[in-house]
Amino acid sequence: MSDDTEPPGNSKLTQSKQRWAREGKFLTGKVVLPEDQRLPPGQHLTKDWPTLDLGLTPKVDRVRWRLDVHGAVEQPIFWTFADFMAQKQTKFVSDIHCVTTWSRYDNAWEGLAVRDLLAACRPRADARFVVLQSCDGYTTNLTLEDFAAEDALLAHSWSGEPLELEHGGPVRVVVPHLYFWKSAKWLQRIEFREHDAPGYWEVRGYHNRGDPWAEERYS
Numbered sequence: 608m609s610d611d612t613e614p615p616g617n618s619k620l621t622q623s624k625q626r627w628a629r630e631g632k633f634l635t636g637k638v639v640l641p642e643d644q645r646l647p648p649g650q651h652l653t654k655d656w657p658t659l660d661l662g663l664t665p666k667v668d669r670v671r672w673r674l675d676v677h678g679a680v681e682q683p684i685f686w687t688f689a690d691f692m693a694q695k696q697t698k699f700v701s702d703i704h705c706v707t708t709w710s711r712y713d714n715a716w717e718g719l720a721v722r723d724l725l726a727a728c729r730p731r732a733d734a735r736f737v738v739l740q741s742c743d744g745y746t747t748n749l750t751l752e753d754f755a756a757e758d759a760l761l762a763h764s765w766s767g768e769p770l771e772l773e774h775g776g777p778v779r780v781v782v783p784h785l786y787f788w789k790s791a792k793w794l795q796r797i798e799f800r801e802h803d804a805p806g807y808w809e810v811r812g813y814h815n816r817g818d819p820w821a822e823e824r825y826s
């Protein structure tokens with residue numbers, strides 16, 4: 608696992624996604640409230656689970672994996688995988704909504720609930736944002752409020768099995784109420800911040816928040 612991997616910023620996929628962001632591809636303009644319909648506007652259901660990333664799968668093994676939680680917190684954390692697994696375990700079932708229009712229902716996750724992580728690291732009163740950093744150089748930003756959602760977790764398992772490398776194992780973030788690009792795979796570092804710092808896709812035309820119900824696909 609390398610700390611200073613340059614995110615590949617100019618692949619063809621990145622370029623076409625940036626173009627879609629400029630052109631507003633997939634926007635329907637419909638407004639649907641979550642109570643009315645489980646599937647957000649402009650999404651379609653899929654039963655399989657597509658893999659989306661920057662085109663490289665970092666080989667992160669559980670022995671060398673570390674989680675580094677720092678910044679505006681009272682108690683910085685530096686955990687091995689064993690330390691992480693020794694924390695309180697939580698199971699959540701939630702839906703995935705990807706900005707490229709696929710959704711997948713009923714994903715059974717297991718891991719550390721973000722609320723329990725927050726109890727351990729104790730964000731300072733001036734902490735308002737979070738930046739998630741991954742082993743492939745990917746980053747994404749969230750407000751502390753969105754990160755602290757009651758069904759958000761750092762997942763190590765899916766459907767009762769260890770999370771596969773291609774889906775972000777050993778540990779990925781899952782924030783179900785936002786588009787899936789906010790759910791960082793191969794999680795390595797969590798920085799609590801006073802000020803916002805847009806991440807990989809957020810600086811390339813994706814919406815800063817990414818609420819699927821408001822179709823916040825692009826900025």
Ligand SMILES: Nc1nc2c(c(=O)[nH]1)N[C@H]1C(S)=C(S)[C@@H](COP(=O)(O)O)O[C@H]1N2
Binds near residue numbers: 656773
């Ligand atoms: N580290 C990392 N996390 C990432 C990405 C990435 O490229 N690198 N892609 C994001 C995007 S755009 C999506 S849609 C989901 C895809 O997760 P999946 O491959 O498990 O479906 O991961 C998100 N998290």
Ligand SMILES: [Mo]
Binds near residue numbers: 787
């Ligand atoms: Mo995505």
